[in-house]
Amino acid sequence: MADPAATAARYLAGKQAVVTALSSDEIAEFVPQALRDASFFSARTVYAEHLSETQADIARLLAGGKGPAEIRAAMKIRLAALGYRPDAADEGGLKDLSSDIRTNLVIAMQEAEARGYAVWRSQQTDAKMTVWPAQELFRAESRKVPRDWRARWNEARADLGEGGTSATYAGGPSGPFCALKHDAIWTHPRVNRFGHPWTPFDFQSGMRLRNVKASDARAMRVLTGRGRPAPRRDPFDTVRSSSAAGVPPDVLAAWVEAFKGRAVVSQGRVWVAPDALRAVRAVAAAAAAGAEAVSPLGFAPGSVLAQAAALLGLKDLPAHTAVRLSAVAVRSGAVDAADPAALAAAALPAVPSAASAEGGELVLRTRASELRLRPAADAPALDVAAYRREQP
Amino acid sequence: MIDISVNLEERGLRGFVRSLQWTLQGPAASEVVGEACADLTRGHLRGLASRRHRPGLPHSFYGRAADAVVSEPVKGGAVITVPHEGLALRYYGGTVRPSGRVSLVTGRPITRLAVPITGKGADGKTPGDFKDLFVIASRRSGKAVLAGRKPGGKVGILFALVKSTRHTADKGVMPADTDYERAASDALDELLTETFNG
Numbered sequence: 119m120a121d122p123a124a125t126a127a128r129y130l131a132g133k134q135a136v137v138t139a140l141s142s143d144e145i146a147e148f149v150p151q152a153l154r155d156a157s158f159f160s161a162r163t164v165y166a167e168h169l170s171e172t173q174a175d176i177a178r179l180l181a182g183g184k185g186p187a188e189i190r191a192a193m194k195i196r197l198a199a200l201g202y203r204p205d206a207a208d209e210g211g212l213k214d215l216s217s218d219i220r221t222n223l224v225i226a227m228q229e230a231e232a233r234g235y236a237v238w239r240s241q242q243t244d245a246k247m248t249v250w251p252a253q254e255l256f257r258a259e260s261r262k263v264p265r266d267w268r269a270r271w272n273e274a275r276a277d278l279g280e281g282g283t284s285a286t287y288a289g290g291p292s293g294p295f296c297a298l299k300h301d302a303i304w305t306h307p308r309v310n311r312f313g314h315p316w317t318p319f320d321f322q323s324g325m326r327l328r329n330v331k332a333s334d335a336r337a338m339r340v341l342t343g344r345g346r347p348a349p350r351r352d353p354f355d356t357v358r359s360s361s362a363a364g365v366p367p368d369v370l371a372a373w374v375e376a377f378k379g380r381a382v383v384s385q386g387r388v389w390v391a392p393d394a395l396r397a398v399r400a401v402a403a404a405a406a407a408g409a410e411a412v413s414p415l416g417f418a419p420g421s422v423l424a425q426a427a428a429l430l431g432l433k434d435l436p437a438h439t440a441v442r443l444s445a446v447a448v449r450s451g452a453v454d455a456a457d458p459a460a461l462a463a464a465a466l467p468a469v470p471s472a473a474s475a476e477g478g479e480l481v482l483r484t485r486a487s488e489l490r491l492r493p494a495a496d497a498p499a500l501d502v503a504a505y506r507r508e509q510p
Numbered sequence: 511m512i513d514i515s516v517n518l519e520e521r522g523l524r525g526f527v528r529s530l531q532w533t534l535q536g537p538a539a540s541e542v543v544g545e546a547c548a549d550l551t552r553g554h555l556r557g558l559a560s561r562r563h564r565p566g567l568p569h570s571f572y573g574r575a576a577d578a579v580v581s582e583p584v585k586g587g588a589v590i591t592v593p594h595e596g597l598a599l600r601y602y603g604g605t606v607r608p609s610g611r612v613s614l615v616t617g618r619p620i621t622r623l624a625v626p627i628t629g630k631g632a633d634g635k636t637p638g639d640f641k642d643l644f645v646i647a648s649r650r651s652g653k654a655v656l657a658g659r660k661p662g663g664k665v666g667i668l669f670a671l672v673k674s675t676r677h678t679a680d681k682g683v684m685p686a687d688t689d690y691e692r693a694a695s696d697a698l699d700e701l702l703t704e705t706f707n708g
Contacts, residue, residue: 122580123591182578182593186569191638195614218639222568233577240580245538246545249700258556259563259573326556326577329549332704 122240126232127180132354132393133158135169136376140369148369150360151313152390153381155353157373160224163215168196176228186229190221226322234316234327241329242349247299250329251346252284252338255295255309255317259324264291267309267325271295274306284340296330296340300347315350355400357414357440359387379466382417384437391416391440394462398443402455405448414440416466418491418500422473422482426500429475430493439498441465441491452504464489465502479503512592512601512684531702537583539698544581544588546697547690551590552576554685567634571596572683588694603679614638624656624669631660632668640668647671 135158138145142161145154158173172193178184197216204214212220241250255267268288275285285297297303304310310319317326335341362370362383374381374388381390391397397413404411418426423435443465447453455461464487472483480500482489487507491500532539559572575594582589599606608620615638626632637643640658646667647654656669685693 122582123593125580126578126593179595180578180593182595185595186574187634187636187639191636192614195638218568226569229574230577233574236580237577241545243541245535245541245701248538248704249542249697250545258576259559259570328552329545331700333700 122236124181125239126236127177128396129235129354130158130173130180130228130232131177132156132396133173134377134380134393135159135166135173136373137164137166137169138162138373139164146311148365149373150362150365150370150388152358152360153373153377153388155314155358156377156380156390158228160215162213165197165200165202168193168200171196172224173228176225176232179225179229180232186222186225189225190218193221193224223322227318230318231312231314231316234318235314237327238314238316239352241299242352244349247347247349249332250299251332252296252298252330252335252340253304253327254330255293255319255325255327257292257324258326261322261324265320265323267291267295268293270308271303274303274308277308278302278306284342286338286340294338296335296338298335298340298347300350354392355397355413357389357391357438359389359438362386362388379419380416382437387438389417389438394466395458398455398458398462398465401443401445402448402458405445405455408449409445411445412442414442414499415462415502416441419466422467422480422491425473426480426491426493429473429480430478432493435500436498439500441502442494442499443502447502447504453502454506457507460487460507461505464505512594512598513589527702528698531698532586535701535705536585538701540583540585540588542697542701543694544583544590546693547588547590548579548581550685550689550693551579551592554689555579555592555683558683564633569634597683599677600680600683603677605674605676607674615643622654622671622673623675625672625675626669627655627667630666630668631662635668637669643668645671 134156138159139162140148145159145161158169160169163169172189175184175189175192179186179189194216202215204216208214210217210219212223214220241247255271257264268291271285271288271293275283275287278285283297283303284301285303286294288295300315304315305313307313311321312319319325330338330340332341332346363386370383370388374383377390380393381388383389391414394415397415401411401413417437418435418439418441420437423437423439427433427435443453448455453461464484467482467484467489474481478492480491482491485508487505489502490504492503494501555572555576559570559576562572563570575592575597578594579590579592582591606623608623610619610621612618613620624637626635637656643656643658645654646657654671655667656671657665657667660666660668
């Protein structure tokens with residue numbers, strides 16, 4: 119993995135800022151998880167510029183270039199400049215966007231989540247899974263009124279049932295809360311409010327994860343036999359989907375609209391693609407390192423799908439047909455990835471100027487580039503077969 | 511940001527076995543050395559957080575530093591990085607001076623550092639957290655402070671304004687080299703054992 123110190127900042131920067139008038143409970147209830155996970159939002163925050171600047175500031179903090187007090191002050195100053203005034207009844211509380219408690223919560227949660235992701239991602243290797251196949255949830259910071267993690271853990275464990283989990287029984291308030299790294303208990307809703315396999319598992323909980331060695335996991339009967347968890351693929355490197363059933367149409371439409379083509383609704387589900395620029399960079403890096411990688415860049419626009427279906431003699435293509443890029447195509451020289459931003463933009467053209475079918479490929483030409491897409495056999499996807507920029 | 515490089519040298523029979531392990535398991539060995547040292551650093555920083563964090567402050571400096579620890583395998587070892595503002599200052603020590611950039615609060619270039627006066631309601635805060643602060647300066651001594659309305663409502667002195675602050679190096683913010691060597695060695699032993707017996 120390239121530059122792990124920058125992973126957390128890249129994770130946050132890859133999120134789409136979304137303004138919303140919804141409360142946190144409404145967001146949790148109505149916004150599908152695939153959309154939620156890819157979004158940078160704050161409950162009842164409708165100031166787009168404030169949100170994007172806060173996101174950029176916290177990304178700088180994650181890179182080691184800013185502190186929380188400085189960001190908090192900037193948030194307050196921005197809100198004041200926008201004319202924001204809390205309701206008198208809310209002033210100083212969580213509903214007051216400019217209060218200490220609210221600004222600190224936003225910074226702390228975003229920071230903790232991005233840091234948790236960076237650590238989780240760095241642990242997805244065979245060697246680390248061999249030495250530390252299990253992990254433990256523990257109290258890293260004290261709280262005046264700690265949640266009852268013992269009850270939550272044991273209820274989740276009981277729900278998963280004997281044979282459905284490797285989780286230890288928590289005999290006391292501090293656990294042990296130990297299980298294999300890919301046990302279902304880590305994303306069980308009783309244990310984990312947010313559904314990511316990395317911490318935080320709840321708002322300002324003060325709980326964190328730590329590695330448990332194979333020998334210790336055996337002693338605790340968490341690890342039995344020779345099997346070990348396999349490294350997992352980063353969920354943000356793939357197209358993710360969640361059911362759109364029961365989501366108010368106006369909420370769904372507004373949220374999807376904010377993603378500007380990175381999210382589509384198709385076949386009763388909402389589909390979210392990775393950040394295209396980040397995906398191109400990752401595939402280009404894999405190609406340079408001689409590694410295998412295939413990453414979706416986003417969804418082909420409707421006009422491209424219609425042209426692809428007509429020109430290639432296909433019945434139709436669903437709206438969640440992704441455009442994919444492979445390291446093989448980059449390494450072969452067929453795809454020019456020297457300018458990742460140009461490739462990311464060209465691979466998802468809003469309106470291609472000219473389209474034709476040649477040898478089973480859809481060829482999209484603009485004045486500046488030529489892009490060839492080939493229907494994939496294994497998924498509803500169009501693979502980038504070739505891309506070249508015109509020489510100036 | 512702090513980078514710690516970890517390279518192991520062991521002697522005798524153990525050294526021979528270890529060099530064999532590096533030959534056969536080089537990339538895997540680098541990964542587990544990195545993770546073991548990262549784990550050690552996280553635990554060390556969490557210990558500091560529990561001892562040094564002042565109650566009432568919203569963000570735990572050392573707790574956040576523990577969350578920031580990442581490792582990267584390099585040939586024959588690993589690099590531990592802590593991308594966390596302020597940790598390098600504590601570790602290496604140094605002098606902090608105003609950046610000269612334009613203040614978000616005053617709109618003018620920053621020429622003084624605002625240091626919260628302990629116990630006056632400004633701990634963990636910056637001048638941007640307060641409204642309508644004003645400067646009180648002594649011509650004779652050249653000293654200046656920022657005063658304003660405290661969280662309780664009373665007006666008082668909140669920050670000292672200074673030209674620079676000096677910080678002595680504190681190598682104790684990171685684990686000792688011997689602890690890193692032990693953690694790395696234990697992880698390599700575990701890798702070897704699990705490879706053959708697991």
